[in-house]
Amino acid sequence: MDLWETDGAWPASSVAQQKVCVVGGGPAGFYTAQQLVKGCQDVQVDIYERLPVPFGLVRFGVAPDHPEVKNVISTFTQTARHSRCGFYGNVTVGRDVSVEELREAYHAVVLSYGAEGNRLMGVPGEDLEGVYSAKDFVGWYNGLPSNRELNPGLNCETAVILGQGNVALDVARILLSPVDLLRKTDITQRSLEALLESKVRRVLIVGRRGPMQIAFTIKELREMVNLPDTKPDLVASEFEGVAEALKEVARPRKRLTELMLKTALEVPLEKERLRRLAASRSWGLRFLRSPLEVLPDPRGVRVAGVRLAVNRLEGKGDSALAVTTAEAETVDCGLVISSIGYRSLPIGPVVPFDPRRAIVPNTLGRVDQARGLYCSGWLKTGPTGVIATTMNNSFDTALSVIDDINSGHLDVSMAKPGSLGIGPLLDKRGVKPVTFSDWEKINQEETRRGEAVGKPREKLLDVEEMLEVART
Structure with missing residues (x-):
């Protein structure tokens, strides 16, 4: 029928x-x-x-x-x-x-x-090669059909992520995770192969406001702190006055900020110190910075850096506003990922x-x-x-x-x-x-392909292939 x-x-x-x-x-x-x-x-x-x-x-x-x-x-x-x-x-x-x-x-x-949709940064150079939205980058490694041909260039040492929410930390973690940790997940085979060849060794996660306004949660931060073969790179001076301000915040924000303070300021125990010394990769948080321009390489085609305005805060807590100053700085990088929100x-x-x-x-x-x-x-x-x-x-x-x-x-x-x-x-x-029973055929096929390579599933990336499997 x-x-x-x-x-x-x-x-x-x-x-x-x-x-x-x-x-x-x-x-x-x-x-x-x-x-x-x-x-x-x-x-x-x-x-x-x-x-x-x-x-x-x-x-x-x-x-x-x-x-x-x-x-x-x-x-x-x-x-x-x-x-x-x-x-x-x-x-x-x-x-x-x-x-x-x-x-x-x-x-x-x-x-x-x-x-x-993606929220645009609204700055010159955001259409250069090597600049991606977090939505598209996440879609690439998660098998969204519209992003399967993204092919991001990972042949640079430094990546800059603009935005400090959980998605930004997800992207940083995927870029820096040992590939052996990802092999047993449902990450797509294409992205796994690209990450295997990746030369990215340093990821900076940049936010327009301060440590007290970050949007990620303690679980994601803890994962970054404990990521194998990776060390944190936080600037102690960016946390001035933060310890005193903790007295007025709710417990979840307090615990999160205390972990940042510990990571940035405390001398680690010997085992952790040795782990960080041996790490080949690093991640860092940078605060009070907003993008002014994505800088091109000499050919004017690919990203070579990002110019950041230095901000100051007006107000405090979640309602604090970032106001740009006349000061600016440049970070050299070969990959920029904008994680400033979906639309x-x-x-x-x-x-x-x-x-x-x-x-x-x-x-x-x-x-x-x-x-x-x-x-x-x-x-x-x-x-x-x-x-x-x-x-x-x-x-x-x-x-x-x-x-x-x-x-x-x-x-x-x-x-x-x-x-x-x-x-x-x-x-x-x-x-x-x-129908949903058609989807269950796709699900079975993805699970079968995943089991063959030791993964929970290997996602189909092409809509036409999905439809072919659904109607078999």
């Missing part, structure tokens, strides 16, 4: 009276679907995802040496297999089907497609979008002035927080949908076709969706 055929009867998964669709099969989409299915016994939820594979940033954003973070995939899989949940991959909303058509077919549409993109003219904040304007997930339209995840809040943050904000959006159904604010009295209305449109346009 064709995916959309019904033989005159609605399929078992579509008998629910209320139809809700979720646009985006990443963490926000699955958490929203999970809460909807759990919280409303008469709702059918369909997830539409542009790639043939689900899980979004859990698959393509989480560092390969952090497999424990990917354990949420088992929860998402339970949701996808629920009798009142459907998954349709390989469907790009805004191209294959419009938001307007989804709104015709469903009582509610939840936009959860995340932040696919959501507008999906269509009928969906309100705030270009300055790069979010869909909303109140508790309800899109402003668009009844029946909702948003969750980074599209709702901006690219902040960890997966648990996304879970909570997605649950909140789902509860808004459920409240609107129960209160009558959302009119569900008229029957809607759901996927049975979208299916024929996709058929007409030559779009063949990938």
